[in-house]
Amino acid sequence: MKYVDEFRDGERARGLARALHAEADPGRHYRLMEFCGGHTHAVFRYGVPDLLPDNIELIHGPGCPVCVLPIGRLDMAIRLVEKHPEVILASYGDMLRVPGSGRRTLLQARADGADVRMVYSVSDALALARANPERQMVFFGIGFETTTPPTALGILEARRSGLENFSVFCNHVLTPAAMGAILDVPETSAETVDIDGFIGPSHVSVIIGSGAYRFCADAHHKPVVIAGFEPLDVLQSLLMLVRQLNEGRAEVENQYIRAVTPTGNERAQAIVDDVFTLRDSFEWRGLGQIPHSALGLSPDYAEFDAERRFDMAYVAAEGTKGCECPAVLRGAKKPVDCKLFATACTPENPLGSCMVSDEGACAAYFTYGRFR
């Protein structure tokens, strides 16, 4: 398959691995964060860590939207469907299994009679709204910049077609703000995660463009290489990062040139700018409150805002005792550092968000047999 098979070629992978072994300075340790959970799964699926020299360490970042949503926001959705029997909540499947307060999930709320539906897209939610005009349809919108434009288009379509029973519980978050939060932690803090550079996200960068990461290089002197999802993409990006670090450079480079441009998808950006507005602050699991790191409905589209329509209030909440998801999401701990990993917490019985999601680091370690 074009653009896939050639990026999985074993001989080329071994060649890139040889180059990494040759060029990584044995006198230094390289700590490189793959921000995106899709990359975390890709590196383990293809055994990339086994090809690397010991002094290149991959740090897993918070780029999994299901994982970073704080428990308080999930609790809001559970309270909504429990208090409002007229509501149908449409959600992507992963969110249904994430434990909220008291380890209660949306699936359990559904078993107790709440109307929670799994959907694959906002279009499915619009169809449900049309099919159930006597009910209130709420779409549980989550995700980074990749899934925000489709949610915006859903809202525009609802307005165009006069769908008054459709609204969005908006939890769309912003990648650069999270990267900034990771880099902004003072070096003296116990929360500091020492990172030498970032493997930048693939799909997010298609939307926001490589220019969005300039602050990492300019203000923090950390190199960023935007990488595709295939194993050769990741290996080549690691080599590009090692070369920048060896040469004392901190630049934004784009390995994923077959999809990412400097300015991104400006049409999608314009639609998002029209429908959404920056929230003053938003809590992230593991990263705490980050100013201007998430989107809410802009005043022009306030009638589609579920938080406003149903007077939903945010209350911060604690996760499962012993769950290390916050530290895993910061890159401060690995899944195997959690005492619950693969014992009490498994994909069949997840105790934290990082074991639920297809992009979660704990799920990646479990799925690909990384038990040490």
Ligand code: SF4
């Ligand atoms: Fe949380 Fe489970 Fe991961 Fe531990 S293994 S950090 S309990 S999700």
